[in-house]
Amino acid sequence: MEKIKKDINVSIGKRLREIRKNMQKRPGEIAELLGITEDHYRKLESGTSGLSGEKLMLLYSEYGIDPTYLITGNNNTGDFDVDSYIINSNNEERNRLVERVFAYVCRVMNDL
Numbered sequence: 001m002e003k004i005k006k007d008i009n010v011s012i013g014k015r016l017r018e019i020r021k022n023m024q025k026r027p028g029e030i031a032e033l034l035g036i037t038e039d040h041y042r043k044l045e046s047g048t049s050g051l052s053g054e055k056l057m058l059l060y061s062e063y064g065i066d067p068t069y070l071i072t073g074n075n076n077t078g079d080f081d082v083d084s085y086i087i088n089s090n091n092e093e094r095n096r097l098v099e100r101v102f103a104y105v106c107r108v109m110n111d112l
Helices: 002-022 027-034 038-046 053-063 067-072 082-087 091-111
Strands: none
Touching: 002 038, 002 067, 027 038, 027 053, 053 067, 082 091
């Protein structure tokens, strides 16, 4: 049972780290929100500690991080249809999408 718990915590930690990086947040920023030390937060990302339900809800309410995705790795949003989004968006929404995608691509390119 302990091995299963550890594997679950490691998987959650990996997803938490990836989400944090995608949001361009430092570990300390997330730790502050959760009311824990940065060292404890790093233990969450490494899987040596597990997230409580309260912490999951804080991440959801502050950043919109889906608790189901963090726990299971299953993304409940389904397939994102870019064409449909663009067709049904105003100029501001389209521009915001393009800016976010461009910023993300630049970050990825810089990491290579």
